[in-house]
Amino acid sequence: MAEEYNIAVIPGDGTGPEVVDEGIKVLETVAKKGDIQFQFSKYTIGGEHYLATGEILPDGIEEKLAEADAIFLGAIGHPDVKPGILEKGILLNLRFNMDQYINLRPVKLYEGVKTPIMDKGPDDIDFVVVRENTEGLYTGAGGCLKRGTPDEVAIQESINTRKGVERCIRFAFECCRKRNKAKKLTLCGKTNVLTYAFDLWERAFYAVAEEYPDIEADYAHVDAICMWMVKNPEWFDVIVTDNMFGDIITDLGAMIQGGMGIAAGGNINPEGISMFEPIGGSAPKYTGKQVINPVAAIMAAQLMLQTLGENLAAGWIEKAVMKVLREDIKDVGAGKMGHSTSEIGDLVAEYIENNF
Ligand code: IPM
Ligand code: MN
8 A cells, every 4th residue: 555644834925835836846846756645735824824824833733733744844934024923933844843853954066057166076075964953053042131222231152962962973874874974973063162062062072972883974174174174074974962062054055065955854753743844935025936946845855755765756856856857957056957836846746757
């Protein structure tokens, strides 16, 4: 019997719905070919919904999402909503409440895609960032005093628990073992300045490393990592880091792999429900224009299948995307592809249809 998955879809704002449509198109093609079935349930949340109703996360929606096998998210963000409301109220709340403690972000340069790094190619840029996704500076711990006065004070604290750090590090070692490439895991920290937080990270890292003698345990400061991601990206296999550093270095990663049109990520709860999204935002100025590259959303769907254990189907999607990037797309940037958003989805789907 075909494996059936319930996928909760949050198309969201701006160009989110356009790219999500292409992800679904590709998943439906995969379902026709393979022994898998998908039931998609759409949920209308995001900036548009908030402006219309005042609701951020409508009552009961988290219970509904909790019944899904995975969540597929387009983009959340609206130019008329003050920064922080939707990010914290939707995206971060879902990550935290569903305990999606890993943010997995592959940084892979595919053939046919331009990188701004001179003299580096697909053989050099192929690593994965494992970002802790429920702690650090993102917990909202802290506060302010005498706000708006000359005496104001603002404190924003980074929370790092041994349990949270250790489960993230263990996931990263497992991921490195599964990749079976250079078998090197780099801890990205700042042990020379953040002497409490990264002391904990470092001790947890080397303690867990004892369980993985087949993997080289490597360390670098976050600032040096930024330098090397540009100068020697081939040094990296898997990088593990905290929430804030992970946020920053994965934007750098997205740029060296060809930009926001390509980069996908997964908010993963290995024991629960995970949520997959293109890393880019809602790109309001491009809304409805069919100029955005849907590859990031399609690769988010690919990562979803991989996480669900559907490796064969995930492999088809990756191969199809690779072909389209190599042969059909002029440039990966918005409006420069030589095809519309939905034509790119068609090309990926057609390749799967005809080749597997
Ligand atoms: C990301 C985004 C989010 C983050 C924002 C929108 C809250 O930048 O997914 O990387 O900082 O995690
Ligand atoms: Mn980010």
